[in-house]
Amino acid sequence: MPETVAETGDRVTLRVKVNGTEHTARIESRLLLVELLRETLDLTGTHVGCDTSYCGACTVLLNGRAVKSCTVLAAQADGGEILTVEGLAQDGKLHxxxxxxxxxxxxxxxxxxxxxxxxxxxxxxxxxxxxxxxxxxxxxxxxxxxxxxxxxxxxxxxxxxxxxxx
Ligand code: FES
Ligand code: FES
Missing domain, CATH: 1.10.150.120 ([2Fe-2S]-binding domain)
Structure with a gap:
């Protein structure tokens, strides 16, 4: 577990930068990264297409590397930078x-x-x-x-x- 995650029972506080914006959230330690994005941060552009880690619809960049966000715990992203599909367009212009x-x-x-x-x-x-x-x-x-x-x-x-x- 990264040092910056403050643990209390099965809930943790984490800090992440998503599409350039800092977020701090209290989450269950078992929360998946895709759930953090979709349910906590309301970034529903990242999709869930399977329950077998196969489809890749949930792919995001974590610290510059493509990861299947359904296979990563949100707590593992603590202190990290995430790019989702919502972060591609800039100033109203598509990437x-x-x-x-x-x-x-x-x-x-x-x-x-x-x-x-x-x-x-x-x-x-x-x-x-x-x-x-x-x-x-x-x-x-x-x-x-x-x-x-x-x-x-x-x-x-x-x-x-x-x-x-x-
Ligand atoms: S939802 Fe299918 S690989 Fe993540
Ligand atoms: S699954 Fe429909 S466009 Fe790829």
Whole structure:
């Protein structure tokens, strides 16, 4: 347990920065990160699509790393920085990754989309011009039941292009 978490019984106080905003919350020590985001902080853009740690709809960035937030305790994020889908758009303008998914029809029902956007974000942090193998690896933990993935690949390639253009 990180030192900054003050323990009292099975409840803890934690501090996290989510999308640039500091939050302090008293939570049950068993609360999952996805529950903290959705239920405590009302950031419902992060989805829950399974109960087997399989679908990746709950993917967020924790300290710059993509994690399935249904498999992380909120207390494990104490002192950390989290980026969720709500943090991608800036000043009312969609992030290039969001634009690319829209323009390439990389989504249909959209349930998987927040997770795919964050996995793409992490990929493009490390690879400005990812090849097909790298794209496949980056989204291997994200399941989409609608698109057949072809437009998702197209969207990620466009996202790389738009991100480079700034
Ligand atoms: S909700 Fe499916 S992996 Fe987290
Ligand atoms: S767009 Fe429906 S699950 Fe991916």
């Amino acid at each position: 290039p990754i969001q634009r690319a998914f829209g323009e390439s029809y990389g989504l249909q029902c959209g349930y998987c989309t927040p997770g795919l956007l964050l996995s793409t974000y992490q990929l493009l942090q490390h690879k400005k011009d990812p090849g097909e193998k790298e794209i496949r690896k980056a989204i291997a933990g994200n399941t989409c039941r609608c698109t057949g993935y072809m437009n998702v690949f197209k969207a990620i390639r466009m996202a790389a292009k738009l991100s480079k253009e700034g």
